[in-house]
Amino acid sequence: MSRRLAAYALCCADGRVLLAQHGSGTWTLPGGGVEAGEDPFDTVSRELTEETGLTGVVERLLGVDSRLIPSAERTVPGGPDHQNIGIFYEVRVTGGRPRPEPNGDTLTSVWVPVSEVAGLRRSSLVDVGLALAGSRPATGHVPPVPVDGLLLRH
Template sequence: MSRRLAAYALCLENGRVLLARHRSGNWSLPGGGVEAGEDPFDTVTRELTEETGLVGAVERLLGVDSRLIPSAERTDPSGGDHQNIGIFYEVRVSGGRLRPETNGETTASVWVPLPEVSGLRRSSLVDVGLELVRHRPATGHVPPVPVDGRLLDH
């Protein structure tokens, strides 16, 4: 089984959420893998800047989501089962300018009005992050979010 530890930024502003479009055409939260020896707190702001061009400051830890993706549901089932552990932070954008990721997989980043998110082809990470920010559970854990055709891998 493979495992990925990642940190994601939930940036909200004026009833909109910041989303990053992967080169596959799917939308997700800005964020990505924690590098060896890196603190996830630093990962989230590094990834925000790399993927979107924006600079941000962590305001609070929202929670942690751990999900097991069976090999049969993965894009590449030959890799076996996969566990994705996502650490979600609420991040306030403090500067920068939106741009595509330089030499990366993020082709665009946009502010999306919250009512429009449900109509997008998106990673389930978007829904997990929005659920965490809406309910702010004291434990930092939300029940599993139904996937309903959304993408599991990121």
């Protein structure tokens, strides 16, 4: 089994959420893998700036999502089962200007009205982050978020 530890920024303001469009066309939350020796708290700020050009301040830990993606459902056939452990933070954007990720996979970042998110081709990360922000569970854990019609990969 493979495993990935990642940190994601949920940035909301005025009824909108900041989404990043991956090169595949899928919308997701800014964020990415925790580097060896890096604190996930630092990862989320680094990834926000790398992917979007924006800077932010972590306001709070929203929670952790651990999702097992069976081999048969992975985008690369024949690979092992995969566990994605995502740490979600509420982040307030404080500056910068949106831009594509230099030499990266993020094509653009935009503020999307939360009411329009359901109509987007998006990663399940978006739904997990919004569910955590909406319920703010004391344990930091939400029941599995349905991914019908969504991408299972994070």
